[in-house]
Amino acid sequence: xxxxxxxxxxxxxxxxxxxxxxxxxxxxxxxxxxxxxxxxxxxxxxxxxxxxxxxxxxxxxxxxxxxxxxxxxxxxxxxxxxxxxxxxxxxxxxxxxxxxxxxxxxxxxxxxxxxxxxxxxxxxxxxxxxxxxxxxxxxxxxxxxxxxxxxxxxxxxxxxxxxxxxxxxxxxxxxxxxxxxxxxxxxxxxxxxxxxxxxxxxxxxxxxxxxxxxxxxxxxxxxxxxxxxxxxxxxxxxxxxxxxxxxxxxxxxxxxxxxxxxxxxxxxxxxxxxxxxxxxxxxxxxxxxxxxxxxxxxxxxxxxxxxxxxxxxxxxxxxxxxxxxxxxxxxxxxxxxxxxxxxxxxxxxxxxxxxxxxxxxxxxxxxxxxxxxxxxxxxxxxxxxxxxxxxx
Ligand SMILES: [Zn+2]
Numbered sequence: 001x002x003x004x005x006x007x008x009x010x011x012x013x014x015x016x017x018x019x020x021x022x023x024x025x026x027x028x029x030x031x032x033x034x035x036x037x038x039x040x041x042x043x044x045x046x047x048x049x050x051x052x053x054x055x056x057x058x059x060x061x062x063x064x065x066x067x068x069x070x071x072x073x074x075x076x077x078x079x080x081x082x083x084x085x086x087x088x089x090x091x092x093x094x095x096x097x098x099x100x101x102x103x104x105x106x107x108x109x110x111x112x113x114x115x116x117x118x119x120x121x122x123x124x125x126x127x128x129x130x131x132x133x134x135x136x137x138x139x140x141x142x143x144x145x146x147x148x149x150x151x152x153x154x155x156x157x158x159x160x161x162x163x164x165x166x167x168x169x170x171x172x173x174x175x176x177x178x179x180x181x182x183x184x185x186x187x188x189x190x191x192x193x194x195x196x197x198x199x200x201x202x203x204x205x206x207x208x209x210x211x212x213x214x215x216x217x218x219x220x221x222x223x224x225x226x227x228x229x230x231x232x233x234x235x236x237x238x239x240x241x242x243x244x245x246x247x248x249x250x251x252x253x254x255x256x257x258x259x260x261x262x263x264x265x266x267x268x269x270x271x272x273x274x275x276x277x278x279x280x281x282x283x284x285x286x287x288x289x290x291x292x293x294x295x296x297x298x299x300x301x302x303x304x305x306x307x308x309x310x311x312x313x314x315x316x317x318x319x320x321x322x323x324x325x326x327x328x329x330x331x332x333x334x335x336x337x338x339x340x341x342x343x344x345x346x347x348x349x350x351x352x353x354x355x356x357x358x359x360x361x362x363x364x365x366x367x368x369x370x371x372x373x374x375x376x377x378x379x380x381x382x383x384x385x386x387x388x389x390x391x392x
Pocket of ligand 1: 176179181182183184251254255256257258392
């Protein structure tokens, strides 16, 4: 299936632009017309992180005339392993501003529009309306469904990518010509089932592999060349070094783009995806302590058993003094429960409080009613108590 170009050509290229884009211009499929279409194109990149970095840099270099960036975060040292649009001197800066400066350095002819805000139900339609195509560089399910739904409601193509450890996926969702993200994933995975890159890690260069597929697809759609990745899911395995693709069909029962849609406007995406499971939420209620409270317990020599439920590799990076490592799965599948002391208060922690809340639910169900967890995890501990230690 080939599709007509998404964008009309700009009136002309300047002499400087002709020089800059000459390697594009001499490709017959792109040519002057294709490059003029790129010049006239308005592309929005949601996020200037792992996928957003290569996406923005190559879209800029390719001569996409207007690039929008939605980003509210600041550059952290732990971003630099993969978010190559930012550098050492950008640490602590606004990610959006840092990305904008890099884009202008790569190509001063690009008009950058910065949306320095978190994408939400109140702003998404207005922001998206100004663009021809949306490139998604988000790393959480709530935002992905929000981006998908807004793109479908506005009839815009949505170039999606996702990365985790050594695995990546990419596709183009465009309800007018094929499936949407909900056709592929009708429901968000249960909270805690699919770890984020912050929890599970990601090979930095994987961002380039998937980000470059996204940019390639964006350029093809804008210029109307080649076979778009509509209705196909590209799956990349970096360890095996193979790409395979599976067909994705439009689901006639899709809640959003199906024959009898039940979702006809934006919904509550946090609730739809659930930040943490209901059981974990319930367990954590009234049983969540701060890093400072933990510090006091330790300083007062209170009889507690402090358990770190992360993975050994994470424990090696940074840990709270006195914590015993018992990974979450040993509570879910193993015999960790039998090893719990009865004479001491159990205090759990993980990286940011998601996994520890899940284990807390297991402990409470087993009768350890006074167990608590550190809501902000080891990250909160380092920030508030031991700031000289690294976070990841
Ligand atoms: Zn759909």
